[in-house]
Amino acid sequence: MRKIVLEKIDLLFEAISNTMSLYLPVDQNDGKAAYTKWEEGKKWSEALNTVKSPKDFFFPQTEDMMEFKVEGKNIEVIDTRKASEDFVVFGVRACDVKAFDILDKVFLVDPCDSYYATKREHGIIVAVACNKPSETCFCSAFGIDAADPKADVSAWKTENELYLQANTEKGEKLLKALENVTEEATEEKVTEQKEQIAKIMKKLPLADLDTSKFGGGKTDEFFNSPEWEELSESCLGCGTCTFVCPTCQCYDIKDFNTGNGVIRYRCWDSCMYSDFTRMAHGNNRNSQKERFRQRFMHKLVYYPENNEGIFGCVGCGRCVSRCPISMNIVKVMKNLGGKENE
């Protein structure tokens, strides 16, 4: 285990930046944190988490896939994929780290998504434990330990120091390269910190959120639940929940007419939108209730059904704090399955 005093944290950032791009949460002018490329003067945010999740690094909101140039009767297909270079995403929370696993199960299975895979290969994740989780956090419901995030490097911020522990080959390589700015450390302080966080986790209002009623094979049980009507009645049909969600993975492929050709790109799509998965025959989900149900059934039933029981939610709480009408997966879970939580 290595450590660095927080006063000198910029030295760590500088050392990383000397060899590759470093991204970390930085406060924006509205006081909210967003992942930003580090350069001198940028300060690591004190915020618990960013408004947008770090899934952008591997699955950007828009991404060019290929280009077509048209000349007379010829169409030239241009591969726009760029060689990716190693980069570091620093300060990722345990929930968001787990979200990468969930995305991996979608994008890295056969047929592997090369756009995603390349970036995933080159990305090095430094995860940091959460000292002060929010009332909107419920990662523990999905078996995630906010005190012990598992990424290429795990980190803990104590009062004066940052402790770093490598978990993978990539992580070891990174810490090796940072030996000049860090020093050898023992685990005492980290153990203390973990205990401290564990105590807080128990006090969170959503600490006892029950997931046991959900999972694969529950489609029949929940699909026609009468509660969907009420839960979805004031849903605006906007895409906020899907776009701030670290695990939502649906995308659409579009063509952009450049005048003498086409740029084919993909962009995030939302099951909340009326034209989501629209087909030649029309739409398969015509009401907001059906679209709303799809989102939550996907996370709580369909995804676990196809992925050894793993839920498609990590309890980051972004939808809880950002939904314009304050409807979210917690309210859905409590009303559909776990009334005893109340």
Add this chain to the structure above:
Amino acid sequence: MQKITKEMLIDKATELLNNGTVSLVLGWKKGEYDYDVTPGVFESVEELKKDFVFGDFSAANLSKYLVKKTEKLEGKILVFLKPCDTYSFNQLLTEHRFDREKVYAVGVQCDGMVDIEKVKKIAGDGILSVDCNGEDIVVKTLYNDDMTIAKADVLAERCANCKSKKHVAYDELLGESGEVIDSNRFDEVEKLEKMTADERFAFWQNELSKCIRCNACRDACPACTCEKCVFNNPNSGVENKSPANSFEEKLFHIIRAYHVAGRCTDCGECSRVCPQNIPLHLLNRKFIKDINEFYGEYQAGAEVGSRAPLVDYTLNDLEPGEVFDRGDENA
């Protein structure tokens, strides 16, 4: 001024349900915390007693829901409207978006809504309870001592710059209806006007580059009630799910601002719901300010059926050339 409590609203709704005036109630439902209130429909007194809330977090403007909720409704729906919501209500009626006969509107006195983000900035994260009691707010958190905050310090932007405490539409009032306020709501617009064109471009470039195109601004906007928005219509030529480039990023917001110009009542829902905190209301306020200056004071939704300056013609109207001549200086 008397304090309006949720019990008063529940009593009113109970009375109207029981005497058969209405069959449904459109109001606010309590959430997981004290601040995450959800708009909702209540069908019975039991439901009202269980979940109905009203307070400093009943920020959502319910008027737009009337379009959908009255569509197939037989009988009447009760809707509670804060003063600013009544302007949206009137504007929707002006545009024939719902049948007034199907609605029983109860105007509710409003003392301003609280922005939980502002509360968190002062009290910190890990909110356990927020107790709003008149002028003061008591906040309990996981990490800090209990804190008493002045409500005035955590008012939502639109409430700090409240344009009117007057209810411009209602069948019945709970509490008092106030007056139109000479607010400072154009101050921020003036700051933007004083910038050079380049500075202003940079300002909006920075703000709009944060947009994630979730469409929450559009979907919450009471002026955006098109059955099919051009941005969702594959045949419109501008349909897109996310901006393909920075030009399209701005295109969406500028087209939207133009489309609601003269119809926007400045209810502020767009900025309230934006997950990225983009001050979208400033685009609309610029239009409102210009319309006021070019064509005389006009407040959308102040009355039903008014002819908005942009869809009306008078001989005194400004010539487009005069607008153009103002150029950069006061663009």
